[in-house]
Amino acid sequence: MSVLPSSEIIKAISEAVHRAVVEVTRTDGKYCCLLYAFAGCVLSRRVLQRDYRLQAGSFHFKLKHQRERWMYWSARNNALTGSFHAWYLCSHPYDVEIVDLSSRHYQGIADAYHHHRNQPLCETLVKMNPLWTWTDYLLKNGYVKFFPSQELVDQMNTLITEKPIYFQAAQLAYKYFQSDSVRAKLLSGAM
DSSP states (O other): OOOSOOHHHHHHHHHHHHHHHHHHHTSOOTTOHHHHHHHHHHHHHHHHOOOOEEEEEEEEEEEESSSEEEEEEOOOSOGGGTOSEEEEEEEETTEEEEEETTGGGHHHHHHHHHHHTTOOOOEEOOOSOTTOEEESSHHHHSSEEEEEOHHHHHHHHHHHHHOTHHHHHHHHHHHHHHHSHHHHHHHHTOO
16 A cells, blocks of 8 residues: 555645745745755645655756766755755655655756756656655655765754745745645545
């Protein structure tokens, strides 16, 4: 039996968090993985009543070029430099949910990476919904790999408490989630 929430819940959480990140940053949300992770983690805990935990560290995903290659987003163990990736997870007795709501930007990041190095644009090989990553499958398929760093998680938690934008995004994501029709169905017991 899957530990994952329904696809309707995943979509509603992903969209609510994305709208909140875009609004508080006044950007498209690219390079805002910590905002996505924090707002998503808070909203997921509240909606699903599960013990989701923020993670930070390195992140690798496969690219398709003339041959398969990896793109590395390698953490430098300093949350203040922004040299890390953030996501969240929930451990279950026999599985782990991994959630990266910023995955809608994987392609743009890969393209920018290759443009900066004067290499041809690439196509990501990540085989998932391009708007979010919410799965227990990533650990098994080898297309995406997450490498957490406890030192970065500790620094990230300090950074979050010092900047109100993180709490603003989380509150706004909950507001958007509440206004979503999926939320209304949940409250009525229809799902």
